[in-house]
Amino acid sequence: MHLEPDFDAPEAWISEGLPFNAFGKTLRRRFGGRIQRVSIDAGFTCPNVDGAVTRGGCNFCDNRSFSPSRRVRLQQVHQQLTSGIVTVRERYSKVAGFIAYFQPATNTYAPVEQLREVYELALSINDQPEFHDLIVGMAIGTRPDCVPESVLALIEELAAKSYVSLEFGMQTIHDDGLRWMNRAHTxxxxxxxxxxxxxxxxxxxxHVILGIPGETHAMMMETATEVGRLGFDAIKLHNLYAVRGTPLGDQVLAGQIEMMGRQDYVQTVVDFLERIPPSVVVERISGDAPSDFLIEPKWCLEKSSLRLDIEGEFAKRGSRQGSHFVAPDQPPSDRPVPSDQTPDSIRQMIEKRGRLPVLKMEP
Known part of the structure; x- marks a missing residue:
């Protein structure tokens, strides 16, 4: 179901006295119980890795640190999903359903018919008696330059049958920051x-990263304003963190770059959420990595206390998400649909090349 932001609608989370529109609570309302995501690595790569737009990947990126599925030997999609469901069920006694989360790399960066097979494979778990109707939908992580019309049409088709979230790595609205990351898109x-x-x-x-070197507080708030202007349904906030084996990690170890401090981050998150629409679902408010990968900041490992600090800052201010939101002059629903500007080099890789043998599909 698509959630078109309604700037005048009362929000359930406000009536519940919550400081922001938290993802877990939203899923409970939508599906009637606890919903967990299961990370899947289907073997995709990225156009800033394979040379379609550049090489080297994002300077902060080691997918092993971002996604549990890349810390083990790759299994087929079917095996990753079923084993993930079993693991989560062992940890949590009451789980109403699962979201198949295609997380590492760029998960729309493959021939369209192969994408169809991968996505439908995940949803087909529901056909097995022991997992009947447990998959409530999919989340697909991608880059904004990797969704030509053929891909969007496929995702639209799947969304008519199941919940689908398309997660864009926006990171920032500032092109200097995107260049610093080696994103190779604008x-x-x-x-x-x-x-x-x-x-x-x-x-x-x-997906937004806070604490990018060179970005001022005002610049990060400009990114917050853009969330409402463009009409995102959901947002993920991550602190920039450095992990071993990455260019950013090397710079942090060399003392060339410092990560944002904990209190600055708490203040910035609250400032950010105050400026976005109350209808936007907040899927994450921080990011972390396993301690054996993480260099800095160490405070991001303290997820529970960090969340309490953020909620406490809202309470101290007497504010909540959307308190300082200013609706754009043009509602997002009135924005015109532009022509497809997918770079030709990426379009060729999605629409012209043959099947990819590296994708972890069933034989």
Missing amino acids: HADMINAIDRSRGRGFEMCG
């Missing part, structure tokens, strides 16, 4: 992608 790509995705029946989530 914010114009993000605008083009979301304006073409709107109204297709799937959820649009934006």
Whole structure:
């Protein structure tokens, strides 16, 4: 179900006295119980890794630290999903359903018919008696320059049958920051992608990184304002953190870059959430990595106390998500649909090349 932001609608989370529109509570309301994501690594790569737009990947990226599925030997999609469900059930006694989360790398970066097979394979787990109807939907992580019309049409088709969230790595609206990361796309790509995705029946989530070197507080608030202007359904906030074996990690170890401090991060998250629409679902408010990968900041490992600090800051201010939101002059639903600006080099890899043998599908 697509959630078009309604700036005048009362929000359930507000009536519950919550400081922000938390993801877990939203899923409980939507599906009637606890919903857990299971990370899947289908073997995708990225266009800033394989040379389609550049090489080297993002300077902060070691997917082993971001995704549990890349810390073990890759299994087939089916095996990853079923074993993940079993593991979560052992940890939590009451789970109503699961979201198949295609997380590492760029999960729309493959021939379209192969994408169809991978996505439908995940949803087909519901056909097995022991997992009947446990998969309530999918989340698909991607880049804004990797969603040509053929891909969006496929995701729209799947969203007509199941919950689907398309998660864009926006990171920041500032192109200097995107260049520093070696993203090899611009914010114009993000605008083009979301304006073409709107109204297709799937959820649009934006991933944002706070604490990018060179970005001031005012610049991060400009990114917050853009969330409302473009009409994201959901947002993920991550603190920039450095892990071993990455260019960023090397710079932090050399003393060339410092990570944002804990209190600064708490203040920035609350400032950010105060400026986005109350309808936007907040899927994450921080990021972390396993302690054996993580260099800095160490405080991001303290997820529970960090969340309490953020909630406490809202209480101290007497504010909540959306308290300082200013609706854009043009509602997102009125924004025109632009032409597809997917780079030709990426389009060729998605629409012209043959099947990829590396994708972890069933034989």
